[in-house]
Amino acid sequence: MKHQRINFWQLLRRTFKSFNKREEISLLIFSVIFLFSAVFSYQNIADSADLEKIQTGQEVKSKSHIYSEGLIGEIKRLNPVFNDLNPIDKDIDTLVFSALSKYDPETGKFVSDIADHSLSTDKKTYTFTISDNIKWHDGESLTADDVFFTYHDVIQHPDFKNPILKSNFEKVKIDLIDNKTVTFTLEYPNSFFYTNTIVGILPKHILKDVPVSDLGNHEFNKFPIGSGPYKLEEPYKTLAGGSSQVNLIINENYFGKLPKIKNLRITTYPSVDFLIKAKTALHGVPKISEEDLLQNLREDERFRIYKYTLPRYTALFLNTETTILADKKVRLALSKSINKDDLVKKLKNMRRMDTPLMELKQDEWLHKSNIEEAKGSLFDGGWKIENNEKFRKNIQGKDLSLRLISKAYSSDSKKYAEIKTVLDYLQKSWEEIGIELKIEILDDLTFKEALVNRNYDILLYGQDLGYNLDMYSYWHSTQANKDGLNLSNYTNPKADALIESMRNLFDSENDEKKQDKLRQLQNEISEDVPVIVLYTPEYFFAADDRIKDIVISNMMSAGDRFASIAEWYFVK
Template sequence: MLKYNEEGKISPDLAEKYTTSDDKKTYDFFLRTGVKWHDGKDLTADDVIFTVQIIQNPEYRRASLQGVEAEKINNFTIRFTLKNPYSPFLDNLTFGILPKHIWENIPAVSFSLSERNLNPIGSGPYKLTKIQKDNSGVVKEIQLSPFNEYYFGKPYLNSVSFKFFKDEEGALAEFSNGGVQAISYISATNLPKIRVNTSIQKIILPRYFAVFFNQTENKALADKNVRLAMLAAANKQEIISKTVSGQATAIDSPIPEFIWGNNAPLVASEFNLDQAKSILDSSGWTISATTTLREKIIDKQAVSLEVNLLTVNWHELVDAANLLKESWSSIGIKVNLDVKSVAEIQELIKARQYQSLLFGQILGVDPDPFAFWHSSQKKDPGLNLSLYENKDADKLLEEMRKESNPDILKQKYAQFNKIVVQDLPALFLYSPIYIFPIDNQIKGINIKNIHLPVERFSQIHKWYIKTKRVWK
C-alpha cells in the first residue's frame, strides 16, 4: 500500500492516503479506486486483508504483523488496529499485495512451490511476458511488457528484461558487450572494469557489517578488556580500503550516524596496536612461557587468549576476516578463522553456535533495532547475535517503538548507541556503498536514498530511453 520514494521516504502507492488516530494505535487506509490486476480484475480491500492474513499466518515462513488487526471498512478502506503504538508501523506496510482470487485456495506453506509463481499476476507498471530457461530448466531471462492500465499511468519503456548470470564476471562481460544496460550490483573491486558511457549510482544503504561476540561461548571474550583490545587493533580504514576499494563508511555504533545523526560514541575506535597491547598487559593477559599464547587465570583456571571467528564464504567478508586475524594475532590473540556457506552459517546462527561472528545486519530507513539488541531476541528467530542483555538498553528499545516524535526518538537512539558502545557486545566495522551501474541512455533515474536494492525500481515507470519533441 505504501512504498519508499527516491529519497527513501514513505509515500502513497496503492493507498491514496491514510489517517492516524491521536493515540497512534489506529490507521485508516484509503485505496485508489480503479486499480487493476494484470488479468483485468479489480484490486480491492479484500486483496489487502487476504495478504495481511497470509503474512500473519505462522505457516508462512516470514510471518509478521503479529498483534495487528486488519478490518475491511468497505471495498476501498482498511483499518489497522495496534495493541500498542509502534512508530515504524508504516514501514511494515510496504509489502506487495497478493491477488486473492489467484491465491486463496493455496495453503501458505505451499506458496513457494506453487506453479502460480511461474505466471505471477501483479498490479505494477510491467507484467510478465515470457520466462526463458536453459536445457536444464534454469531460468536465464524474464521478459516484461508495459501494463497500460497501471494506476500511475502507462510506463515509458516498451519492455524490460532481467537476465541471470552465474557470477558477476559474466554479467560484466554482457554489460561491456551491450547485451544488458544495467547490472543489479557490482563489487567495488570491479568498478575499473565498467565501460564508458555508464552512470554509476552509489548509495549508502542502512546496513552494516560487524563482529558479534558470543561471550557465553568464550571466557576470554567475556572480559571487556579483551574486546577493547580487539577494537583498538581493528584497522577499519585498511579493511575498507583493501576489501571494498574504499567504497564504504566506517561506523562505531549499532545505529550509524548517517541514518539519524547520533552523537559520537563514548569509546573512540582509533586504530592503535600499542594501546591494544597495553590494555591486554594491564588486565593480566600475559604471554605463557609454555604455550607462547597470552593467558589469564579466570575462576582458578588458566584461560588462553584464543578466539574462533566465523564468517560466510563471500570474498569481501573473508578478506576482512583475514585482516582482522592478522591484526589481532599481532597483539597476542590467536584467531581461528572458520568460513562457512550461507546455508551452514544460518544453522549456526539459529543455534548461536559461534564465539565471534563477522556478519551483516540490515536496518530500516526508520530503524527499529529491537530485533537485533533486545534481550528477548537472544534466541532464534530473534536476531540478537551477541546475546546482548542490558536493562537500560531494553527500556530504550521498548520506548523507541512507541515514540512518534522525531526529535525525542533521535535522543533515545543516541542514548541507546552510547549504552551499546560502552558495553561493546560487538565490534562495528563499516556500512558498504551499494553500486548500481546503468547505461547513460536510460533517463529518468533519480535515486537518492533507498533501504533495499530492489527499491531502485520504485520509479521505473518514469524511466525512458529517448524523448520526442511535442508541439503544444
Template sequence: MRWLSGSHRAGFIGLALLKVFASRFSRAEKLTMAGLLVLIVLALGGLAIWREQVGVERPLPGGVFVEGVIGKPQIINPLYARANTVEDDLVKLIFAGLVKTNPSREFIPDLAESWEVQNKGKTYVFKLRENLKWQDGEKLDADDVVFTIQVMQNEAYTGPYRTDWLSVTATAVDDRTVKIDLPDPSTFFLAKTTIGIIPSHLFALLPVAGIGEPTNNTAPIGAGPYQFSQTSGQEAISLEPNQYYYAGTPLIDKIVFVSFDSEKELLTALANGNITAGGFSGAIPTEDLLLPSSHQYIYPLPQYRAVFFNQFGENKAIIADVDVRQALAYATNKEKIIKEVAGGNAEIVNSPILSGFWGNLPDVKTYNYDLGAAANVLTKAGWKDTDNDKVLEKNKQRLAFTVTFKDDKTNALMADILKEGWQAIGAEVNLNPVNSNDLINTIIRPRNYEVLIFGQNLGADSDPYAYWHSSQTADPGLALSLMYDKDIDNPLEMARLSSDLGRAISYYHSFQNAFAKTVPAILLYRPNYTYLVDAKVKGTTESINISSTPDRF
C-alpha cells in the same frame, strides 16, 4: 535511467538485444525475437526522429531497457524474495504495497491513497484507492491486504517477515478500508507496510506452506507498474507495462533482465555494449567500474557487515568481558577489510543507526585501528601472557574463541584479516567456515556460535529494536549479539513508544552511546551499490537514497 535519448535509442537497444539474444537463445527464439526487434526498432526510430525534429528534450513512451543482474530468480513473491537479489528487483516492479518510499525516504501512498494514525499510535487505518485491479483484471480490495498479513502471521510461513506482523490484528472494515491494530505504538510501523500485497484469489486455496513454492510463483500476478511477460530459457525475464496500474502506463515498453553468474561477466557485457545497465555491490575494485561508455552512480546501501558476539554462550567468560570486546574493536583493521574484501567500494560503519537515517549520532565514539590501544585495554584489565605462548591469560582462562562464518572467498578473507589483528594482541582465534544451509539452520537459528561474521540488511526500516534489543535474540528474532544491557534495551523501548520525533532521536543517541561503550558487535562496513548505465540513457540521478537495490528503478 528510464529511457534512451534521440536516434541513439533505437539503434543502441536493437544492437544490444541482438547481441544478448544471439548468444543466449535457441534458433527458434532468435527468429521470434528478431521479428519483435524489427518492430521495436522501427517504432523507436520513428519516435526518436520526431522528437529530434521538434527539438524538445523530453521523455517519450516506448523503448526497451536491458538490465544485467546476478543470479536467477527462484521465488518471485514479495513475502519470500531475498533482499538485494534479482527476485527483489522483480518484486519491486511487479507488486505494490500499501505505502512506498520516495527518494528522500519519506513514506508516500501506493495502493493506499491515505492513512490515519489513531489510538495514540496503536491503530493505523488505510484507505485504498478506488477501482484497484490485479494485473489479471481481478478486483483488488481490503481482503487481499488482510490475507497477505495473515499469511505472514501463520506458523507455516517461512519467509523473513513473520516477526514484523505476529502481534498485530488486521481487519477489513469494508472493501477499501483496512484497520491494523498494534499492541504498542511503533515509530517504524509504516516501513513494514511497504511489502507487496499478494492476490488472495490465487493463493487462498493453497496451504500457507505452499505459497512460497517456486512452482506456485512462475507467472506472478501483482499490482505494480510492470507485469510478468515471459522467460527466455533460464537467462532472461521480460516485463511489460501493467495496463491496470493505478498511476497510468509506465513509459518503458519493456524491461528485460538478463542473468549472469558473476559481476565480472556482467561488467564484460556492459563494456561490450551487450546490455544497457547493471549494478555492482561486490568486490570488483572501484577503479575497474569506470567505463567510458557508461555513467556511474554510487549509492550507500542500508546494510552492514559486522562481527556479532554471543555473551550467553559456553565461552561467555571471554566474550562477555567488555574489555576483550573493546580491545578486539581496536584491533580490527576496517580500512584493510574494505580495500581487500570490498574492493574499496564501501564505507566504514561505527554506529548501528546508519548515516542518512534519522537518529544517527555522527560523533559517536569510534575504535580506530590501534594495536597499542588494544594492548593497553587488555593489560589494564589483567590479561597477561604468563607462559610466553603469545596467548594472553586471565584467571587461568586463555583468550581464545571461535569465529564462525559462511564458507566463501569473501568471508574467508575477512576472517583472515580479523584473525591477523586479533592474534597480534594475544588472542587465539579459531576459524569455523560452514556452508550456507548449516550457517542458517545449525548456527544462527539456535544461536550456536561464539563470534559470528554476518551481514544485516535494514531496508526502509531503520528501527534498531529488532536487531539489538535483548528480547529479539531467540529465533526467529533478528538480534545476533546475545546480551542483556538495560542501557541498550531501555532507550530502544522508549524510542519505539515515543510519538515525539525529537525525543525519539534523543533516545536513539543514548542507545548509540551505550552501544559504543559496551561493543555488543563490531560494525565493519556498509557496501556501496554502484550502478552503471549506458551514457545514452537519460533520466538517471544520483541524488536519491535507496533502501534496497531495486530502488534504482
C-alpha cells in the same frame, strides 16, 4: 503382371498384427522413448539457441526500444512475500506489485501507495482505506479482501515460510472491515510499524485455494499477476546455462503515473564474463560490486556510473553471554586492535563503518585503533603473557582463545575472497595482542543452526537493515533468543528504554527527538562494545547515458532505482 499398390498405413497395420504380445509391448516402449528423445533434443537445441542469444545480447539488440538490464545471479520466484530471500526477485517485484505503502527516496519518507491510512488516538490501530479503481493485471478489482488475504491468511499463517516477514506481524490483530477497509491493531504503539506495510499485495482470486505451505513453489511465482506499473508478458525463462530472463510490458490500467518506457527486460547471467559479453545490448547494470565488471563499464563511454550505499554492513557480533566475552575489557581490546582503515584498503569497494546505525565515528576514542591500549585493556582484565608464550592466560591458567564462525562461500566467488581477507587480517591482528582465534567455516545448514543457538564466541556476519530502522529486533534484550536477531545477546536496560521510547514518537515534529534518542542509543552500544562494525559495501549502477532523469539517492534497497522510472526516457 500387374503390381498391386499397397498403402503404407495398411502395410504398417499388417506388420503390427503379425507381432506377438511381447513384441507389441517392446515396440510401444521403443516408440515412447523415441518420441521423448526427439522432443528433449529439440528443446535442448532451442534452449541452446536462446541461451546464446541471451548471453551475447543478440535477442535484445533486435528490439532496441526495450530498456534492458543485466544482473549477476538468477530469478527464483516472483512473489513479494518471499523476495527478502533473493534481491533480484525483489527488484522485479518492485515493478510488478503494489503495496499499502512505499518508500520515496526523494523525500526519504514512507508514503501511500494503494491506500491512505489513519492512526487511532491510542496510536495502536492503523486503518487503511483502499483507493478507487485499483486493478489487477488481469482486470479484476483489488480490494481490502486481497490485503487481508496477504497479511492475515498468508503471512500470519502457521505454515508461512518466511520467518523474517512473519515476525513483523506477530501479535498484530488484522481485521477486514469492508470491501475498502482493513485495520491492523498492535499490542503497543510502534512508530516504525508503517514501514512494514511495503509488502506487495497478493491476488486472492488466484491464490485463495493454494495451501500456504505450497505457495513458495507454486506456478504463480513464474508468471505472477500484480497491480504494479509493469506486468509479465510471459512466464520468466530459466535456461540450462544459468541465465534467466523476464520480459515486462506496461500495465495500461496502472493507477499511478504511467512510465514513458513501455517495455522492460531483465536478464540474469551466471558470471561477470557472460554479462560483459552481453553489455552492448544492455542499458543498465545495477548493484555492481565486482571490480573487473566496474572497470570494464567505466571504460565504455556509453555508460554513466552512479555510486550509492545501502543500509547494510559487515560486523563482528560478540556473544556477551560467553565466559570470556562477558568482560567488556576483552571486547574493547578486540575492537581497539583492528585498524579498519587498513582493512578496507585490502578490500574492493568497501567503506569503513563504525556503528550499527551506519555512522562514521573514526575520531572518537572508542573507534580509534591503538594496539598498546588494546594490550592494556587485556592486562586490566587479568589476561597476561608469561614466559614468552604466544597467547595470554588468566590467573587460573585458562587460554585466551576465541571461536569465530563464518558462512562458507564458493572458492571462486568475490565473497569468498572478501571473507578470507577479513579472517586473515583478524587472526594476525588479534595474535599480535595475544589472542588465539579459532576459525570455523560452516555450510549453510550448520551455520543457520549455530546462528539460532548462538553457538559461537564471535560471529562474522552481514546485517541488512532494509527499510526497517527499528532497532528493537536487533538490540532489545527480549530479542536475545533463538527467534530474535540480537546476535550479540546484548542486554542493557537503558538501551531497552531508549528503543521503546522511540517507538512512541510519531509525526514529523518528533523526528528530531527520535534522532536524539538514536544518538543516545548509539552511545550506549558503542560504550558496551557488543559489536564491532567493520564496513559497508559501495555499489554502482551503470546506466546508458541516453536514458535521462534517472535519480539515485537515499537508496535503502537496490530496487529503489525504479522509484523514478515513470520519469525515465530515451534520448536518441
